[in-house]
Amino acid sequence: MCRTFDTEKEAKAWARRQEIKLEDGHVQDLTEARETTLAQALERYRDTVTVKKKSHQPELSRIGRILRNPIAERPLSTLRADDIEALLNDLAQPHVTVGKDGKERLQRPASEATQRRYTALLSHLFSIATKRWRIDGLRNPIKEMELPSPGRPRKRRLEEGEEEKLLAALDSCRNPYIKPMALLAVETAMRQGEILKLRWEHVDLAGQTVEIHDTKNGEDRVVPLSSRAVALLRPLQGDDVKKIKGPVFPISQASLHSGWINACRRAEIEGLRFHDLRHEATSRLFELGLDRVEAAAVTGHKTLQMLKDYTHLRARNLARKLG
Secondary structure (H helix, E strand, O other): OOOOOOOHHHHHHHHHHHHHHOHHHOOOOHHHHHOOEHHHHHHHHHHHOHHHOOOOHHHHHHHHHHHOOHHHHOEHHHOOHHHHHHHHHHHOOOEEEEOOOOOEEEEOOOOHHHHHHHHHHHHHHHHHHHHOOOOOOOOOHHHHOOOOOOOOOOOOOOOOOHHHHHHHHHHOOOOOOHHHHHHHHHHHOOOHHHHHOOEHHHEEOOOOEEEEOOOOOOOOEEEEOOHHHHHHHHHHHOOOHHHOOOEOOOOOHHHHHHHHHHHHHHOOOOOOOOOHHHHHHHHHHHHOOOOHHHHHHHHOOOOHHHHHHOOOOOHHHHHHHHO
């Protein structure tokens, strides 16, 4: 594409406009850009930004929920703080959705902490639209509103008698990997995603360690294995150690989630998530006498405040130490 101009100033102005239009390989008229709907922007963000994130599934779910809201058809340039607050109020209500299988499902209300994740997503969307996509005339409505409360960190731990009931229920799971995964989570404080991605090439039962790669915070770490952890992994490894490669737990996240929910239902345990086992494990590390630096080396928390949020010591254990 080329044109002839009478002055150098006109030529440079035209060239700059073409550069903006061709940014990211996306030819877009600036007038059209101002009329881009939230749905169009979210779909582009999903396909070029979200999918590149390590843990992108929760964000894909949030994007899908916004796309089902009437606000998605609004042009970006018309959105204001009141519109985002109306969206959050709507998300805070329970909804019945129809899945691809035609079955109705109850969509849980979004907590204040979850609503903050929605505002973070939308704020970053506006930032990308302005700085990377060069969409003119946009105001970030998130900067004009009071954000929802971050909420209190979860304090759920295994209560008295729950561990025994849970393990008994996990014994009857169709998938034999769910119980050892739960036990490993309690013994190591590993994240669910880390356990799912664990490979035999990174397991050293003789040295009682596991190498964790591609973690949530982007840093590799070596996790020590207790004797109980080694005992539950050894039968899964088998005798021919040299030939063992591939995933330790060949199971999908969906299968793990389904098996966990059903096991908790059979055990009549309410409000316990698989991720709460990480809270349980972290708290036990301190109850065993590890200091903060030692515990952080095991759990992989980058800051002591994050470690504190995952630590919930039992008063009765503290009372025994006090005599």
